[in-house]
Amino acid sequence: MQRIPNAIQLTEVDADGLAELYAYPTSLDRPWVRTNFVSSIDGAATAGAVSEGLGTPSDKKVFLLLRDLADVILVGAGTVRAENYGGARTDAQRRRALYDRGFGGHRDGTPPPIAVVTASAELDPGCRLLTDTEVPPLIITTATAPADRKQQLADAGAEVIEVGGVAVTPKALLAALADRGLHRVLCEGGPHLHGQLLEADVVDELCLTTAPVLIGGTARRIALSGHEFRSAMTRGHLLLDDDGTILTRWVRR
Numbered sequence: 001m002q003r004i005p006n007a008i009q010l011t012e013v014d015a016d017g018l019a020e021l022y023a024y025p026t027s028l029d030r031p032w033v034r035t036n037f038v039s040s041i042d043g044a045a046t047a048g049a050v051s052e053g054l055g056t057p058s059d060k061k062v063f064l065l066l067r068d069l070a071d072v073i074l075v076g077a078g079t080v081r082a083e084n085y086g087g088a089r090t091d092a093q094r095r096r097a098l099y100d101r102g103f104g105g106h107r108d109g110t111p112p113p114i115a116v117v118t119a120s121a122e123l124d125p126g127c128r129l130l131t132d133t134e135v136p137p138l139i140i141t142t143a144t145a146p147a148d149r150k151q152q153l154a155d156a157g158a159e160v161i162e163v164g165g166v167a168v169t170p171k172a173l174l175a176a177l178a179d180r181g182l183h184r185v186l187c188e189g190g191p192h193l194h195g196q197l198l199e200a201d202v203v204d205e206l207c208l209t210t211a212p213v214l215i216g217g218t219a220r221r222i223a224l225s226g227h228e229f230r231s232a233m234t235r236g237h238l239l240l241d242d243d244g245t246i247l248t249r250w251v252r253r
Helices: 015-021 058-069 077-083 092-100 149-155 170-179 190-201
Strands: 007-009 032-040 074-075 114-117 139-141 160-166 184-188 206-209 233-239 246-252
Touching: 015 058, 015 233, 032 058, 032 190, 058 092, 058 206, 058 246, 074 077, 074 149, 074 170, 074 190, 077 114, 077 184, 139 149, 149 160, 160 170, 184 190
Parallel strands: 007 233, 032 184, 032 206, 074 114, 074 184, 114 139, 139 160
Antiparallel strands: 206 246, 233 246
């Protein structure tokens, strides 16, 4: 049988080895954008309208590791509402250890903030994002978003950041994160935000889990955009779990 280059059995990788496989580049002077998604074999990005329905144990393991590595977790407002997002729950000891090894993490072990992209600032001030978190979320919005909404979110504990007049562009968004020293960016969705980042050519790598199921139906893909584009990627690694889950990392050429 011919072996697939860079294919690794997950059972052969310990926790330190897995962290090294997913480590961010060192000495970043700009945001490095990593996106993380799961899909079915037939390309569905959700099951039962949420991505969690596709999760497997190995996908969850990598999902938590990627959060431990990140400086900030980027997500669209629609995904926050659909997935009932709260603040990130990360392993403080592991984040300190990852930082010491130069992989990512944080020197103090504090969790990464959730940064929510919403041009209209349309979020419930009483949602879990604001009531169930250790660190204040970042609300990335616009100057034309209703002032009362922005004030309510700020009063609820969020840091509200205006990055544009009527729209949040990917480059303005990343510049705002860079201004705060948040260079290790992890985008968890949704498909529209992912598509905008890809179309703007600012995604450096995609971590994609293929769950060993077929879904059918009308579920969306992991990326949706107004225009078709073509971005060449190189396979960083491919991890195979015994249950059929395939975990890949694709890096922009």
